[in-house]
Amino acid sequence: MKPVRLALLGCGTVGAEVVRLLHEQADDLTARIGAPIEIAGIAVRRLARDRGDLPVDPALFTTDALGLVKRDDVDVVVEVVGGIEPARTWLVEALRAGKSVVTANKALLAEDGGTLHDAATEGGSDLYYEAAVAGAIPLLRPLRESLHGDKITRVTGIVNGTTNYILSSMDSSGASFTEALEEATALGYAEADPTADVDGFDAAAKAAILASLAFHSRVGAADVHREGITEVSAADVASAKAMGCTIKLLCIASRVSGPSGDSVSVRVHPAMIPRTHPLASVGDAFNAVFVEAEAAGQLMFYGRGAGGAPTASAVLGDIVAVGRNRLAGVRSASESAYADLPVRPMGEVVTRYHISLDVADRAGVLAAVAGVFAKHDVSIATVRQSGRGDDAILVIVTHGAPDAALAATVRELQALDIVRSIASVLRVEGATT
Numbered sequence: 001m002k003p004v005r006l007a008l009l010g011c012g013t014v015g016a017e018v019v020r021l022l023h024e025q026a027d028d029l030t031a032r033i034g035a036p037i038e039i040a041g042i043a044v045r046r047l048a049r050d051r052g053d054l055p056v057d058p059a060l061f062t063t064d065a066l067g068l069v070k071r072d073d074v075d076v077v078v079e080v081v082g083g084i085e086p087a088r089t090w091l092v093e094a095l096r097a098g099k100s101v102v103t104a105n106k107a108l109l110a111e112d113g114g115t116l117h118d119a120a121t122e123g124g125s126d127l128y129y130e131a132a133v134a135g136a137i138p139l140l141r142p143l144r145e146s147l148h149g150d151k152i153t154r155v156t157g158i159v160n161g162t163t164n165y166i167l168s169s170m171d172s173s174g175a176s177f178t179e180a181l182e183e184a185t186a187l188g189y190a191e192a193d194p195t196a197d198v199d200g201f202d203a204a205a206k207a208a209i210l211a212s213l214a215f216h217s218r219v220g221a222a223d224v225h226r227e228g229i230t231e232v233s234a235a236d237v238a239s240a241k242a243m244g245c246t247i248k249l250l251c252i253a254s255r256v257s258g259p260s261g262d263s264v265s266v267r268v269h270p271a272m273i274p275r276t277h278p279l280a281s282v283g284d285a286f287n288a289v290f291v292e293a294e295a296a297g298q299l300m301f302y303g304r305g306a307g308g309a310p311t312a313s314a315v316l317g318d319i320v321a322v323g324r325n326r327l328a329g330v331r332s333a334s335e336s337a338y339a340d341l342p343v344r345p346m347g348e349v350v351t352r353y354h355i356s357l358d359v360a361d362r363a364g365v366l367a368a369v370a371g372v373f374a375k376h377d378v379s380i381a382t383v384r385q386s387g388r389g390d391d392a393i394l395v396i397v398t399h400g401a402p403d404a405a406l407a408a409t410v411r412e413l414q415a416l417d418i419v420r421s422i423a424s425v426l427r428v429e430g431a432t433t
Contacts, residue, residue: 003038007074010081017312023055033323041068079103095119100322104131110205110221117335128318133206136310137303143213150293152214155253159206161285162197163249168283199228203268207251216339225346227269245272263344273430347404352428358420361392376409
């Protein structure tokens with residue numbers, strides 16, 4: 001049997017695990033594909049780096065990634081380096097040359113996935129990227145294939161393990177954000193520089209990929225409204241508990257119907273959700289995605305969303321798929337972006353809000369605050385007040401309102417002399433509006 005020749009770009013945590021699994025499962029993978037897999041080369045930044053007992057011939061390592069990609073004896077290119085460039089150049093070169101590509105590069109797919117899909121169409125090649133979102137959880141292929149005959153209306157997910165660990169720790173122990181982040185870093189859940197996670201960049205890239213697949217439209221990272229969790233306080237967590245809620249960093253992609261046709265709303269931000277919601281019990285560094293479709297109803301995908309072994313598992317699943325396709329002389333279905341739905345501005349998105357105000361404790365304050373909400377047509381659902389000397393804390397939960405209306409309300413509240421500060425503004429999801 002003629003082997004499937006594979007070029008691996010990157011040999012860090014995920015790449016090394018891919019090599020190990022290819023070695024350990026060689027016989028099974030051969031049976032599943034119908035031909036053995038051979039590693040043609042491994043592109044790395046530093047040849048001299050100690051890679052322990054990795055079961056691979058050292059002669060296969062090279063620093064010339066583009067040269068490896070261009071080799072005629074390479075059938076499949078697997079990219080686990082990350083970043084935009086030079087990864088984009090490598091993968092476009094491979095796809096245009098008819099080579100199958102398997103990538104875990106969420107940033108590139110969210111930033112410029114259209115270029116990769118166009119190159120795949122031009123070269124008649126496969127582009128698979130299950131590992132780009134939620135690690136080993138089989139999520140993208142169901143959206144791309146299993147639910148292709150259905151109409152997906154909403155995808156809500158916890159897709160970043162670091163932030164989920166931090167918020168789960170704050171919820172269970174009452175810790176501050178800083179304390180929970182320090183704990184996550186000590187345990188290895190957070191990077192030395194956690195910006196991409198805690199500021200929502202990682203989740204926003206994944207949200208763009210999910211929305212593109214779910215709604216058959218090209219959605220990029222720039223289309224995603226993004227907020228991180230750095231401003232979530234222990235007081236917010238306590239207030240959520242009092243409401244029977246917990247706080248999660250959610251990615252939410254929705255199909256929205258309107259008088260001028262359908263559009264897509266894509267956002268990432270912390271939100272309160274009822275403890276009865278399926279996502280509320282997702283703790284630690286786990287991921288989960290809740291999909292709602294017209295015919296299939298509600299579906300839940302849950303598991304470990306990061307780490308070398310889970311991510312490598314998804315990569316190997318894609319390698320098997322592209323290997324089978326190459327042997328059969330076929331390619332997977334091309335990108336489905338026929339709907340080309342516009343992205344709805346965040347200001348038009350309707351949701352509920354939880355607003356905590358530090359106000360002067362005197363007569364008429366509540367009436368003045370309520371008047372501002374009424375002026376901007378934001379309906380109040382509940383009000384809770386607690387005194388503290390000359391000051392008081394007002395916690396207001398609204399009915400559904402457009403984001404722009406709430407933003408205007410907050411701006412006017414900040415200008416009132418009776419409002420000392422606005423402690424927090426959080427959205428409330430998963431409850432009747």
